[in-house]
Amino acid sequence: MSLLTKTGISSLQLCFYGAGSMAEAIVRGLTNEKLVAPERISMLNRQNKERLNELNERYGVQTIVQGSSNEDYLRGADIVFLMMKPKDAAEAIAAIKPLVSPKQLFISVIAGLSISAIEKLLGGEASVVRAMPNTSSTIGLGATGISYSPSVTHQQRTLTEAIFSSVGINAIVDESLQQAITGVSGSGPAYVYYFMESMIASAVELGLTQSAAKELVVQTVLGAAEMVRNTGEEPAELRRKVTSPNGTTQAAIELMDENRFTETISKAVHRSAERAGELGAAIERSITE
Template sequence: MQRQDDLTVALLGAGKMAEALISGWLVTGTLEPGRIRACNRKDRERLRDLECRYGIVTTPDKAEVLDGADVVILAVKPADAPVAMAEAAPLLDGRQVVVSVMAGVRLDALRDGLGGHPLVVRAMPNTSCSLGAGATALCPGRDVPAEAMETARRLFDPLGVTVDITEDLFDAVTAVSGSGPAYVYLLAEAVIEAARSLGLTDEAARLLTAQTILGAGRMLLAEDADPRELRRRVTSPGGTTAAALAVLEQAGVVARVHEAVRRAAARSAELAALAAHS
């Protein structure tokens, strides 16, 4: 990955998602540590930890972190968004691209909260961005020029895959890729426990399960194939895989997955409504 050292990024917020982005930019060589700044209002110890771990620049001073930044990442908790945006608004200049990774805060609320700032993009990354294997959805605000979106893509494309969506699809994206890693971890947990019960060591169970999930994901991406077709290829009639799938089908696993994803999307919408009225 060619370094893009001409970009300086300021993160408002230093939580898990902010750290995932920091890690991803460094792992992929997208940014030098000195080009990444992080700020939060209260937790000085957290800032010191990030500075020691990643070598980035940290400060509790918003004016200092925003001065000269090309991109500003809003990564605070949605409940803290009104105060964070009100404090940041007078410190922004018109050329800075502001990318929000906050769940549930809509583009119109972002623009209004930032005093009408013209270059606002909404993003939904996931924590796998920390390894350069994430999934991010992007949506520009009204009248945001292509150059601003290209700047956002320069930061998120190296972290995995990006898709452009309309804002009405953010609840769906939250349910699929935002919450999706947890679904996979639950499946992995179950398979690992079953493997242990069959006599495999902890290490063997973990490695075999993790590599199987990784390989299956790569097959989906590399072949651009329908998962049904990929499943058919590895399922011989009367074989071991068919026996296992029959148990899952009898348990209604597919229907329960549909229900879970729909519930996550509904909860995302509920939280967005709460954020809009806070």
């Protein structure tokens, strides 16, 4: 990252409207990479002062506990992160409309909520980023899909990409692909955890201890992912290399195929994407009602 980019971020005020785990992950990335001083970051939530105290003590960020008001933090921010739950989004964004201005950049991580809906809630055309990070951002290994409204400037794009690069990788996509991002990488870590749960349970059934089963499965998944990344080979090719004719792996893969493993994964990814659309549609209906 260039010094110019770092300087651009470090001089700004950032406000996180929502103080959940994803907000914390981004704050951790920004502060760990020393892109923004903690005192330039504010974090807001509705009423959980204990959580705000925890975040202040852990990262040094500003909250209402330090004496200023949520309204002042929102007015003074150059970048406002919209981090609330989808069910609360319409009401929460509409509530800040009198406090914000066209010069601010809004970064939303609200699943399914379109850029046009956010602009409507804010009262008109605005610089809006729609992003879908995942929970691996917590350890700096996130994957984020990013889409921009036409009003977002080149500098704001550079800042946005620097922010999400601090917690992993990012891909710039057309907004129409955001539901696909949700289905693949947004919800994706949970699919892997679910698979790991089943492998661990099966290992225990075969006689391994819980701790040994977990250790072996975690290392197996980690090693497989690193093989794909480090070799540059396609997963299908690496799978073929492991699958000896009439061997143990082939027997397992054949059973998975018989039980429509690939079809099940495909349906799950599509359903997650579809659900993101449903959530966004529900929010948009609430705006017009």
